[in-house]
Amino acid sequence: MLKTPITPEIIDYCQEHGCRESSALKELRAETLNLPNAQMLITPLQGAFLKLLVEMVNPQQIIEVGMFTGYSALWMASGLKSRLNPEASLITLDISNQHLELAKSYWRKAGVDNQITALIAPADISMQRMLDSGLVADMVFIDANKAQYLEYYELAIKLLRPGGIVVIDNVLMYGQVLETNPDKNYIKTLQQLNQLIRDDQRVTISMLPVGDGITIARKKEC
Numbered sequence: 001m002l003k004t005p006i007t008p009e010i011i012d013y014c015q016e017h018g019c020r021e022s023s024a025l026k027e028l029r030a031e032t033l034n035l036p037n038a039q040m041l042i043t044p045l046q047g048a049f050l051k052l053l054v055e056m057v058n059p060q061q062i063i064e065v066g067m068f069t070g071y072s073a074l075w076m077a078s079g080l081k082s083r084l085n086p087e088a089s090l091i092t093l094d095i096s097n098q099h100l101e102l103a104k105s106y107w108r109k110a111g112v113d114n115q116i117t118a119l120i121a122p123a124d125i126s127m128q129r130m131l132d133s134g135l136v137a138d139m140v141f142i143d144a145n146k147a148q149y150l151e152y153y154e155l156a157i158k159l160l161r162p163g164g165i166v167v168i169d170n171v172l173m174y175g176q177v178l179e180t181n182p183d184k185n186y187i188k189t190l191q192q193l194n195q196l197i198r199d200d201q202r203v204t205i206s207m208l209p210v211g212d213g214i215t216i217a218r219k220k221e222c
């Protein structure tokens with residue numbers, strides 16, 4: 001049942017009334033918009049949602065899969081900062097260090113750089129290493145190579161403590177998940193993942209049409 005149609009005007013309205021983007025976040029987003037692939041950024045509304053989730057979950061350990069210019073990391077680290085939890089840490093993963101210095105400059109500006117560690121390697125390898133080292137996460141945010149989303153999800157579930165949450169971006173992929181016979185393999189992967197999560201009794205779920213679609217899955221206690 002459609003209640004309010006999600007038009008661009010409605011999204012602007014939500015952004016104006018349901019999101020507080022700090023000056024550091026605004027500047028980083030503006031700078032990122034000049035780069036190729038700027039559309040990869042999460043939206044400010046998604047960022048505000050992630051920050052609120054961080055404040056609610058109060059994680060000691062967050063893992064972000066897909067750093068880019070560090071915008072979503074900055075939103076989540078702002079949540080750690082407002083919980084006054086200097087021991088909490090965010091590890092962000094990316095295959096490329098192309099934008100690492102830009103990201104770090106904004107993390108410093110916002111005073112959260114000491115809580116963020118970037119690991120540059122294929123994310124599945126970093127996640128497997130963290131698992132092998134016994135690291136336990138309270139929250140995982142997935143936003144990297146769409147073709148590997150099934151692997152990232154399974155690794156995230158293993159890394160999470162019971163009660164921890166995984167948040168997955170791009171679950172609607174510009175609406176292409178509605179295609180019946182998609183040509184692109186990564187769309188098929190997203191369709192498979194959405195079905196798998198829907199039926200996955202290990203988690204409690206909610207899929208929201210915010211930005212490009214977000215699923216939140218909480219790992220059950222038993």
Ligand SMILES: C[S@@+](CC[C@H](N)C(=O)[O-])C[C@H]1O[C@@H](n2cnc3c(N)ncnc32)[C@H](O)[C@@H]1O
Nearest residue numbers: 040041042066068071072094095122123144145
């Ligand atoms: C959608 S962007 C992340 C955007 C970021 N979460 C934000 O909104 O600020 C995806 C990132 O995943 C990275 N990436 C792509 N394939 C990867 C892989 N196999 N392992 C790790 N990172 C990868 C890309 O380099 C890119 O920076």
